Amino acid sequence: MSEIGYQTGGSVRSWAGLTAEINETNRELQWPQSLNVFDRMRREDPQVKSVIRAVTLPIMRTEWAIDGTGCREEVTRLVAEDLGLPIKGQAPVAPLRTKGRFSWKEHLRLALLELVYGHSFFEQVYDQSTGRTRLSKLAWRPPRTIREIKVARDGGLEGIHQYDVEQLIPVSALVAYVNEREGANWIGESLLRSAYKMWLLKDRVLRIQALTAERNGLGLPTYTSAPPAEGAEYEQIIAWADAEIARGLDIAKNARAGEASGASLPNGASLKFLGVEGDLPDTDKPIRYYDEQIARAVLAHFLNLGTETGSWALGSTFANFFTDSLNAVAQHIADVTQQHVIEDLVDKNWGPTEPAPRLVAAEIGERQPVTAASLAQLIQSGAVRPDDKLEDFARDRFGLPIADVSTRRAAPVTPAAKEAA
Known part of the structure; x- marks a missing residue:
């Protein structure tokens, strides 16, 4: 009855091994280069930033609570106090002090970075000075600090190594939030992965648009010299033409607008600002298309409603799909926290046979308003x-x-x- 097959050949001991596990063929998105790419996407592109905020802020804003149904009051209260969350169905009780206490909102914000990088690891830190094992903090272990991920043959996580730290952080002390993990891939898949191509093409078109405006926005100063003097010798005409071209080029380069600006031209000469003849390439349309596809990658179609596609009348239809995806992400966060934070805390204090309270999140989306x-x-x-x-x-x-x-x-x-x- 033992397991025969495997999900990985052994420990993933290098970034090359990680690349083989996730089957990423794009070099720009292979670890650790992908960290820089995803950081650029979320920091430089307004549409990508809007998409991330649209996904994370509702999850952070919704009400999280501890459901103690079927559990002893003592167990439920300890878990609620350590996580800083209210007990469902009871009036919230504010702690005497918040400084130095565990913050669920801050932990949730860092946990949701799994959507950006594909994963987010935390180390459990406890305090036993009060006679009970209390959760002191969940210390974030940034993706840039991880040098090795050890994976068992069956695909289970054994632990992680950080740079400049020889000791392995075992899975028993870890909380691993991994987005869309498949098999032994404990790096996960970034939410921005499917939007990368659209972001890259949009970035190139934006550069072309800026260059077009810079080169053609104000027109090109053009100097036309006066005709040469009649009766001049050929050599004199050539010398005069060379000098006139050089002087005209200097006038055109220094042509500026301003209160004290001006140009002195001989009789018959002219200075004009010539624009582009014909139509310039329409770069707005592809940029809007790329923005639409970036939003589509996370089902956030409504970010484009009223501007590029459709109207706000379609908002409720699109929002239903989007809120369903948000509820799925919130449920994923709750499941991981339940298994590797709450149940571990209960096990350390009362053993594995003690019923553990559940972490629940209020449903995101349309609900009957409480009036x-x-x-x-x-x-x-x-x-x-x-x-x-x-x-x-x-x-x-x-x-x-x-x-x-x-x-x-x-x-x-x-x-x-x-x-x-």
Whole structure:
């Protein structure tokens, strides 16, 4: 019943080995050159930056919580405190201090860099000074610092080596977020990989567009000399023509616009700014097309609506596909964190038989808005019965203060209740 086949021949000990695992044929996108390419794409191109923000910001903005259903209160509270997240269904409790504490938002921001580079590794660091094993931090290990990825024969991760660090960071101390991993490919695939060709072509067209504007935008100064004097000898005409050409070239090169600008020309000479005859190449159309394809690579079609293709009336249709992809990414982040952070934390404190709470993210996209009117209708219809958790949720949703039982007043008697009495 043991495993017979394999996914890799052994440890991936070099960038050449990594290249063989991911089957990347483009030299520009082979490690470690790909890091520079993806950094350039996200820092220099506004459309690429918009695409990345469109994917990452909704995931960071959505509500993350710890669901303790079926778990002991002590276990759920420890996990929630260490991750700095609220417990689902309970009023959020702010920590006494935030300085030096683990930040889920910062961790999530760095974890989502797997979409840029293909992977993002973290090392688990714990604190046992309080008698319990508490999560101190998840230390990010940037892709540029990794020199070796050790992979088992079955494709499982064994650990990573960093430059200037001899000790292996074992998989038991790692949290590995890898985008679209296949087999033993622990580098993953960048979200920008399919947009690379469009970005490269767009960059070239932009350079041509800038060069076209520079060469032809203001016209070319052209000097026409006056005719030579009548009756002059041939040698004199040749010498005069050479001097006139040199003087005209100097006038054309120094032609400027300004308050004190001007040119002095002899009778019969002229200085003109000549533009390009005919139409210049239309570079705007291919640039718009490349932007559209870059957005299409992540299903973000709506980034181009109203400008290049379609209208905003199609936004809801396109947004549904996009939000589905965002929910899939959020679920992937939650699954990895559940397996390699939360369950590891529970195992270290209570053992592998203790039920572990789950990390859940609120669904991204269209949901029924929570309003006072909708809550009232649900309660009046009997679909929802009020309780303390519902009150805590409503107070948090509408920005109201947390309920204080010691100062709570009796509910006012409504006219309907008086008539019933």
